[in-house]
Amino acid sequence: MLKKLFKSFRTPLRRNKHSHSTPEVLTSHQHPIKRGQISRYAVSIVERLQNAGYQAYLVGGCVRDLLLDIDPKDFDVATSATPEQVKAEFRNARIIGRRFRLVHVHFGREIIEVATFRANHPQGDEPQNSNQSSRNESGRILRDNVYGNLEDDAQRRDFTINALYYDPVSERILDYANGAHDIRNNLIRLIGDPTQRYQEDPVRMLRAVRFAAKLDFDIEKHTAAPIYTLAPMLGEIPSARLFEEVLKLFLAGYAVFTYDLLVDYGLLEQLFPATAKALRDNPDYTDDLIHNALSNTDLRIQQNKPVTPAFLFAALLWPALPARVLKLQERGMPAIPAMQEAAHDLINEQCQRIAIPKRFTMPIREIWDMQERLPRRSGKRADQLLENPRFRAGYDFLLLRESAGEETNGLGDWWTLYQEASDSERRNMIRDLSSSKDDSAPRKRRRGGNKRKRSPSGEGAGNE
Structure with a gap:
């Protein structure tokens, strides 16, 4: 061309x-x-x-x-x-x-x-x-x-x-x-001395990654070399400015490539420290979940469908959340309060780096909260959940977790059938749950191997 x-x-x-x-x-x-x-x-x-x-x-x-x-x-x-x-x-x-x-x-x-x-x-x-x-x-x-x-x-x-x-x-x-x-x-090259130019404005490191992803260019070796050591300078950038930069990085239609470059150059840890830790502790699950979420986001943008930062941030931060919830549960806290407290702490920590506005942090917490509520389907709970305005986003997030290999005892399939079932079929499904005594069973954590390569529907990935 x-x-x-x-x-x-x-x-x-x-x-x-x-x-x-x-x-x-x-x-x-x-x-x-x-x-x-x-x-x-x-x-x-x-x-x-x-x-x-x-x-x-x-x-x-x-x-x-x-x-x-x-x-x-x-x-x-x-x-x-x-x-x-x-x-x-x-x-x-x-x-x-x-x-x-x-x-x-x-x-x-x-x-x-x-x-x-x-x-x-x-x-x-x-x-x-x-x-x-x-x-x-x-x-x-x-x-x-x-x-x-x-x-x-x-x-x-x-x-x-x-x-x-x-x-x-x-x-x-x-x-x-x-x-x-x-x-x-096909080269991204800084004008002047790269170290000095990054020191003048550390956001240039993010811009180098963004242009490389957008244009499918390589970052020229002298331009790339200082990024690894100067990445911590992003901590000097106002958190509100970083929020705008992150939106440019992930909501432009090439989020997957951008994420890979951020990881490769050590920049993800400066933007999402808890996520970077989860990537080290549980690399397969974290990487799969984020890649699937970003692939969905890219697809929706290509199809001119709306996207929301709330679902994006929920996916980027989720891998860091379950371990925190589990710690609180081990101290005797019930599942839903444990989820809410862990979510509150994680989001507050993240907002120290990236100032995510409240109009997005509230839906993030509701999407996560829905992950503890979706397994609880007995009586009238299932119908009440269907009427919840965050149900669709929570359901799509459940499918996203399953697509990354997380075992949920068929919860995603159950909710897919329930939405399509008639009233009488729904009553039978609820009765079957009661007879199997599965309603109150705790959600299992992901086990190694046997990944289920199932794609989420993508609706909640960008549209609530």
Whole structure:
């Protein structure tokens, strides 16, 4: 595909020692991007800023995706105009952000993001002027409003594949960091010294994984090498920001590949420490359950079905829960209170790393709580459970556990039949339970071997 897209690149790209001052220029005959593929609002912003005397380009992910024949999610503009100058040009513009000030230009439901060219961050302790950024002791950028020129902007971007600038007027691409070369070679490569760039913003480690998973690219070896030792720096990132980053990682349609990369690079432990411990203690079950849940999530996204973070987080954290419940039960606590207390503690611990909002933590607890209630089906309990608004998610979660090899004495099959049965058939099923005295039997933990490769229905995996 890429060879066809870059059909005129039959000779190696010219490698510049000082690529920041001499960009590779790709004319309209050397790249596949057509102006008609681009949001007309983004084009109009670039044209208006250029007519006002400013430099302006489409930049970053939209250029990268167009080169890869992927429909861009959004279109971003980079310009020499300051946020105040951009706002003066557009009455429908609004300046946002503190750490990174930029402008949103609104066209109905479509928003075009316009950012001023940035420069590299000063290494000294004291900023030289009020516009400049500041760092903490480990080198992390706290504010990012150091304005510069186009060449500066290209060099301070994170990855080479995101440092491509497209001018829809001349239809040329300016490539300051050999990003087109890395796109053709399927590589994720940081611009500059990888250790320093990760120290500036540790979230770049997650972005490297996300782009590698999304594009099916390899992380270049020098870019990958520091991740293992610098992963703990994610602990410095605000938990609210990590929540947003985790949603980007797992709710974009390539969650399985993302999860594998997080495990490989030691990043999962920084995001989900209890899950990482469960993966060490019970690797087969934990890995199977999470893979099955993420496969379901990816499938639903591909089918344009709704997904909810609640079921996703419930699956990611579940492997750490049963052992905690068992400890409380061994101390004499009944099953359901033990589940509730263990769930409360686990979620509170997790929220110290990732600030999961209450609108998701409540359904997570209810899905887990349902796992202790589903085996209790005597009398009117089964019908009452069917009417519970969390029944479907709890039932799907039960099937997910079984798909990972957990033995539940046929509980998933029983509930599948019960939902489809007539009233008289349901009464018989309840009577059969009473006669077998199976209703109050404790749920068995997973035994080694004989895994049941049964797929959950997927409804609760993303839709409640």
